[in-house]
Amino acid sequence: MRSRLLPVILCLLLYGAAPAETKSDPVSYQLTAEMAEGALTGLKVQVRFRANTTGITNFGWGDGWAGERKLWQWARNFHVAGATSVQQIGDGHWRIVAPSGRDLTASYRIISAYDHDPTVEDSEQPKPVIRPDWFYVVGNALFAFPDGREAAPAKFDWAGAPGIGFASDLEHMAGSSRAPLRSGTVSDILESIVIGGKNLQTFPAADGSGVRVATLGQFSFEPEQLAHLARQVIAAERDFWKSDHGAPFLVTVAPIAGSPGSMSFGGTGRGDGFALWIDQRVPLDRMKWLLAHEYFHAWNPDRLGTMSEDRTSRLADFWFSEGFTDYYARALMVRAGLISPADFIAQWNEALAAYAASPVRNSSNDEMVLNFWNDEEIQKIPYQRGALLAAMWNARLLSDTKGRANLDVILHEQFLANRLPKGRAVEQFASLARRHGLNIASDHQRYLVRGETITLATNTFGPCATVISERRPIFSRGFDANASALAGNIVTGVDPHLPAYAAGLRNGMKIISHLEGEPDNSLTPYALLIEDRGKQRVIKYLPQGSGEVSIQQVKLHPTADKACPLSLSGVNRPSSIAP
Incomplete structure (x- = not known):
């Protein structure tokens, strides 16, 4: 042991300690769409950075995001130009050996997590969507990085592809020929969203708000209506915080195919943007709460303090x-007059x-x-x-x-x-x-x-409303909605003791669409259009189970x-x- 340490000690005495690793060198990212016969097949990523002063640079994906611990699993063909050697040291992680300060370029391609358009049953935010005509990916799954460089300055470029539109909150950062709207770091690269496709519609920030909107697919509303609503919601919340007026922000919307038995929409904050996954049947009014919730995350929690890394x-x-x-999504919408x-x-x-x-x-x-x-x-x-x-x-x-x-x-x-x-x-x-x-x-x-x-x-809720308590029947659809959806909307798990069965619902029928009914409301009739032995009919009933539940409700005063x-x-x- 002593014979191994002595040369190192002598080296330090003669030449001084090795310089501390610089964290200020920029890390540059470039994204390219891969095409084959006019169809998107993947996304290619290049990451340019300098080797650590120690001669060893670890490189890979983050530990996880939104419940997904294997963010690296959609990466293929990993390669590093300029390295002396590259060794895989675990799933999604590599050890790169290269002389101190040498310019390195890591490259890899990302493939799709889906072989079909995502649906309300199987769409998950961390999973890359790369379809023949469009793509939608969060930065956590798309971008790897040199370990310890999260705070380093970063640049981003989209290399483009013929006929493919592109939008990302990364465009707010500097590129090789683009002046930045704001500074950016590797952490911003990870907390990003990219969207692109042959039919991408973009609405630039032309009203001084700084808010851009990019959408793919067809919805129950026109994209222009969504862009207008997004700017209204964002303006209301910026007024509440008295900050960020005119700051760059991107709203992205990707479609998910609906299910006859359920409707789904969701999103996630992405720093100076947010990403929405929307069932194509969702009405515009339902979007108000989602937009308000996601934009409030521009402040909560990151600008209200730190959250645990654990x-x-x-x-x-x-x-x-x-x-x-959630609380403020409702409160700020009613204050701004966006809801009654x-x-x-x-x-x-x-x-x-x-x-x-x-x-x-x-x-x-x-x-x-x-x-x-x-x-x-x-x-x-x-x-x-x-x-x-x-x-x-x-x-x-x-x-x-x-x-x-x-x-x-x-x-x-x-x-x-x-x-x-x-x-x-x-x-x-x-x-x-x-x-x-x-x-x-x-x-x-x-x-x-x-x-x-x-x-x-x-x-x-103040003098305009009263919170009351009441008892009502337990809500039950009378069948297993999750199992039915997984079975291709074939009715499964009908309970013979509940109103759905009495109204004529049976296992094996196919749900064509959900016509009436509210989640968790046992007092509102539930109606399904079903197909039974080649014929369609409507089955309507009260979605009530066995027993009662105590529930609170808010009553608006008539003199409001x-x-x-x-x-x-x-x-x-x-x-x-x-x-």
């Missing part, structure tokens, strides 16, 4: 990052009904974290709990401070505080809340750690006036609430 701890704090975002007070109440009643009907409502936080990525019902819990707690705490603040403070005040203070070195978002929220007399520790233990049922006070959008959304005395 996956378990991060999930445990989703009540703040996701639940508070009646629509606001309807959205809350749907959320309250879903919470009451949840079979995992009382799961502890530990159980939620353990099963989050494996159970769709569990995934809803932090969203539901966080929104309910936001409404509860907002009402308590307004009451205890006689209208001098509300949840807005705390979040605005938190936003301003995090222009300085950031603190932990959840801890900072709790600390700022205490300054205004709201101690959340007891509620955190009861409702989050232990999973007790959250019950809203009757006056939670023009001040109601503010009071419903948590501002009872707007003149006394600080900006």
Whole structure:
């Protein structure tokens, strides 16, 4: 051992320590569409960077994103130009040996996770979609990077392909011949979205908002309507935070094929953009909440403090990052007049009904974290709990401070505080809340750690509405909706003791379309157009199961006036609430 260390020590004494590895050298990315006989077959990525001063540079994909731990699995033909040697050291990771500071170029291609257009049953955000005419990929799955360079400056170029349109929030960064709209790092490369195709429609930021919109496919609305709505929602939230006016932002929309028995739409924030996956039948009105939720993530949580890098701890704090975002998606839309007070109440009643009907409502936080990525019902819990707690705490603040403070005040203070070195978002929220007399520790233990049922006070939404409690029959479609969808919309698992069976629904029938009915609402008739032995007919029934459930609902007062959008959304005395 001594004979091995001595030459190294002598080298350090004679020549000094090796220079620290520079993290300031830019990492440059180039993306190219691969084509064969006019069809897209893959995406080629080139990454240019300098070798570490140690002579060894590790390179690969991140540990995971959105529940997917194998982000590297769609990469093929990995190669590094300029390296002395390249050794694979694990799935999606390589050790590159090259002289200090040498220019290296890593290249690989990404293939599609699908051999068909994604549907509401199988579309997942981390998976690359590369179809013959279009593509849609998140940066986490598309881009690998040199280890330890996440904070290094980055550049991006789209090399183009004949007849293929392209849009990405990476266009906001510098390219080889493009001036940047903002600075960018390797972390921004990873937190990105790319979209392209033969029929891509783009709507540039021509109104001073900085907001671009890019869509693929046909929907129940015109793309121009979506672009207009997106700018309205974004303007309302920028006004709330009093920041980002005119900042570059990209909204991307890709289609997913619908199912007769279900409708789906979703999205994810991408830093200075967000990515939407939309069932082609979704009406434009349903898009308002999704746009409002996703854009609020431009502030929550990243600009309200840090979230834990540990996956378990991060999930445990989703009540703040996701639940508070749900709360404000509704609140800011009604304040801005994008939805009516009646629509606001309807959205809350749907959320309250879903919470009451949840079979995992009382799961502890530990159980939620353990099963989050494996159970769709569990995934809803932090969203539901966080929104309910936001409404509860907002009402308590307004009451205890006689209208001098509300949840807005705390979040605005938190936003301003995090222009300085950031603190932990959840801890900072709790600390700022205490300054205004709201101690959340007891509620955190009861409702989050232990999973007790959250019950809203009757006056939670101010003088324009009342929260009531009632009992109603348990919601049940009367058949297994998930199994039916997996079976190609063939009815499966009909319960012979429930109204669906009494109305004539039988196993083996094919669902053509869902005509009526609301999720978790057992009082609204449910109607299906089915095909049975070559003939079509409508089966209609009340979606009620055995037993009853206690549920809270919000009732709008008949005397509701023009001040109601503010009071419903948590501002009872707007003149006394600080900006």
